[in-house]
Amino acid sequence: MKNLFVLKMKQAGFVVLMGMSFISCEKNPITLVLHSPIYPSESQAVTYTAERVTDGSITTAKLYETVNTINSSNTITTAGTETLLQTWNNPSGDLSFTKSSGHGDNKLVTYRWVFTTPDQTKSFNVTYATNPYPVTNMPAPVYAQGDPDDVFDLVFIPDTDITNINTFYTHCSGVIRQSFFDESHTQFWRRQHNFYINAQTGHATDYDRRAIDGPHQLPSNNSFLSFAEGKALMHQNDLRDWASGGVFSTEMQNRGTVMHEAGHSLYGLKDEYGNGTHAQQAEFPNNWSTLAGAQAAASDYGSCKEASDAVEMGSSGWYHLCVSNC
Ligand SMILES: [Zn+2]
Missing domain, CATH: 2.60.40.10 (Immunoglobulins)
Incomplete structure (x- = not known):
């Protein structure tokens, strides 16, 4: 759109x-x-x-x-x-x-x-x-x-649990500077990102309480946010974060969770830890369903990866390409 x-x-x-x-x-x-x-x-x-x-x-x-x-x-x-x-x-x-x-x-x-x-x-x-x-x-x-059609768009949505909206604004700035402009890959591509602040609030639920609390409560203008690849529901209280309805939740102060969830929503990356969500993308996967597939993909990374870097993530039956310090 x-x-x-x-x-x-x-x-x-x-x-x-x-x-x-x-x-x-x-x-x-x-x-x-x-x-x-x-x-x-x-x-x-x-x-x-x-x-x-x-x-x-x-x-x-x-x-x-x-x-x-x-x-x-x-x-x-x-x-x-x-x-x-x-x-x-x-x-x-x-x-x-x-x-x-x-x-x-x-x-x-x-x-x-x-x-x-x-x-x-x-x-x-x-x-x-x-x-x-x-x-x-x-x-x-x-x-x-x-142009929003050419770059990644990320909308920050305040949760109803936020007690001071100025603190939220400060954290939005922190996400830009300390997450996207700091991590080396997104710093490299920093001009390919637009950031927005939503006036309408939402409310995040805890991943482990989905059966009781249901999915995230989306902002009333959610249907107008479809242009954005990323929609971050920024909350104050500690929760186990997850994505629901096209929105991912994150503690507003947690720069790492924002980058992790943006990895899923903006860049199509799958989890690289043992009990995460795994799938092999058709293009540029970072999860492979077979050891042989991961080994074969190593050569796509030049001298950065070797076939011996292909390992199973925990006991998930899924494989990634990992160096020893990953
Ligand atoms: Zn994840």
Whole structure:
């Protein structure tokens, strides 16, 4: 399904820089760009940061911002113009800029970092909404980088058990920075991910209490979330997490569970522990139904795997390709 968010931006003539770009993946990036708070109210100051994560010289950094006003049907009613916020020459360390006045109601803000290094110039575009998001039934983009048809979309859904919504927002930011932008593979592909926050709540049940408590209670706008490959029901209390109705549950503070469940929902990976859920995908499996199948697949991984890495997961009758420290 085509997401209304980008479709309407295109209809409104807004230049969607996102998704048209150039270099989509990057190993050992020099910087990671983020904004804080991740989902600011109309009056909150917003700090943009370019965090240095590896050595590498930056000749020039520029930060631009465009502020559009949108309505409940996601039409841009007032289109902003791109403004240069700051230029840095030969900067060292982390870069940051704070916009101390809030952006106002019903805003969709796009910021663009342009880094010139001795080798190349790279541009990073991020779009976020101010809180509350006016578009009926749709989750607010809080870190959007590409056309939803081209990238992975992950929606954070607050559980009714959350007592402080600001804590939830902080954990949403933590999932982006400390899970997706930290794990080496998803960091490499970080520009292939959009993140959203849902206003409507859901309620997670414990895997071991399914017979009593039933499946996860889905948010009332769940039918509008089908564009998203991942829907994370973020709760506060400790539960045994699972996926149900296209939604996976996770403790909001648990960065590992989010990555594990995203492995299933976004990337089609199956469990690699003995009593997990196993299946052999038609393409790019990470579980094999036979030892011989796993051994034969080892050569697909170049020098990374050998046939001797093929082992059974517990006593499940399923096999994976594993090095000794996995
Ligand atoms: Zn699993």
